[in-house]
Amino acid sequence: MSDAELVGRVLNGNEHACRFLVAQYQKLVQHVVGRMVLQEEVVEDLCQDVFMKVFRRLHTFRGDARLSTWIATIAYNTTATYLKRNKGRKETSLDHGGVMALEDGDLPACDMADAGEVRRLLQASIEKLPVHYRTILTLFYLEEFSYREIGEITGMPEGTVKSYLHRSRQLLKSQLEKVLDHEGRTVISR
Amino acid sequence: MKEEQLFPGEPERNEEADRLLEQFLRSDVMSPLSSSFAARVGRKAARRLVMRQHLLEFLSYTAAILLPLGVLGVVLYFSGREQLQEWAAWWDTARPFLVGGGGILFFLLVADKVLLPWLFFFYGSHKGARGK
Known part of the structure; x- marks a missing residue:
């Protein structure tokens, strides 16, 4: 239909x-x-x-x-x-304070025993991101909207969408890499 | 084996982080909405849409009836007081019929299609909310 x-x-x-x-x-x-x-x-x-x-x-x-x-x-x-x-x-803050919290914050001291723990850590890291970043990540990866469509939805220019997406991905990746540095070789080998 | 490959190489670890991140971002980790969500919201929306349609119909009919009557009234007012008095006398005689007819029309157009469904709808929602 x-x-x-x-x-x-x-x-x-x-x-x-x-x-x-x-x-x-x-x-x-x-x-x-x-x-x-x-x-x-x-x-x-x-x-x-x-x-x-x-x-x-x-x-x-x-x-x-x-x-x-x-x-x-x-x-x-x-x-x-x-x-x-x-x-x-x-x-529920709409500002960008969460970025600083994520950059400065230490990772929770957990035993990275399996992939489930990595997921939980990534989930916690996403929740620390500002609302705009989280929304853009969801619209792009989960709903597979284009940059233009995300711009239409959020009212942001396409360039901002791209930069937020890149930045939020980098932030999450750096968190993940910290884990991989620490215990990651064990985690990802499973 | 994978452990050995990853240990020395920064690029491999980078790729692995990318892969894990991509996999995570594309997975749905949220707990689903209640199973009756679509049915509940769909039913509520359909009722509201139908009621809005009835209300629009009523407003159109009312406008269609009242506008010519208004125009007639204005014409009679300006065409002469004598004629207006004749109409006033006629109105006195016909008033019970007109009021009765208006009442029936009101019931058909408003009470039956708008007020009663509205009452049932809100009674239903209230009952539904209590039943939760």
Whole structure:
């Protein structure tokens, strides 16, 4: 089913089409919201808000971009608004303070026994990154959006998207290399 | 074997870090939303869309009825007071029928399609929320 066909059916109030749209894009919305907010207990409510906004504004969708890009934009903006309203919380900061924390912070002293530990460390490192970095990483690697599409979603210039992506990747890689230096040869040989 | 290859070489370790990072970034590590999420949100959205459609229909019908009546009223007002008085006398006689007809029309266009579904919808949501 094409985007236009799906939108047409949804706007006619077809419940199956509405469910299909949610099922089709719930992962995308969850990825954007989940990476920006990091609090599992609010993710589902925010995802619901995003979809209700999508349905409310669907009549304005002109088909200039892919429906996924359009929905991701709404998810990004809705979550950004939520974060601005909840600025006090450490993990919901929209500023770039997290970069410094990641650069200066020591790695958690854990026994790097297996790949699961590496994943946990990378997850912890991602969570220390600023929201923009995390979002861009998710949109690029998990959702496979292009630089241009990420720019459309986040409202950032394409050059900024590229530079954030490069920088966030470098930060994560440097964290990973520290681990590999320390005990990595054992880890990656498994 | 891999351990021996990686030990001396910086480039190999670099490649391995790249590979691990790429693998991690492309994997979905989030716990999924509840299994009923799509059904719940889809049902809610469909109801709202249908109600919005009914409300739009109602507004269109109301405009279609009230606009000509308004125009007629203005024309009569300016065309002469005598005619207006004639119409006022007619209105006095026909008022019960017109009010009754208006009531039925209101029920068909608003109460039946907008108010009742709205009440059922909110009662349903409230019941659903309590049942959680």
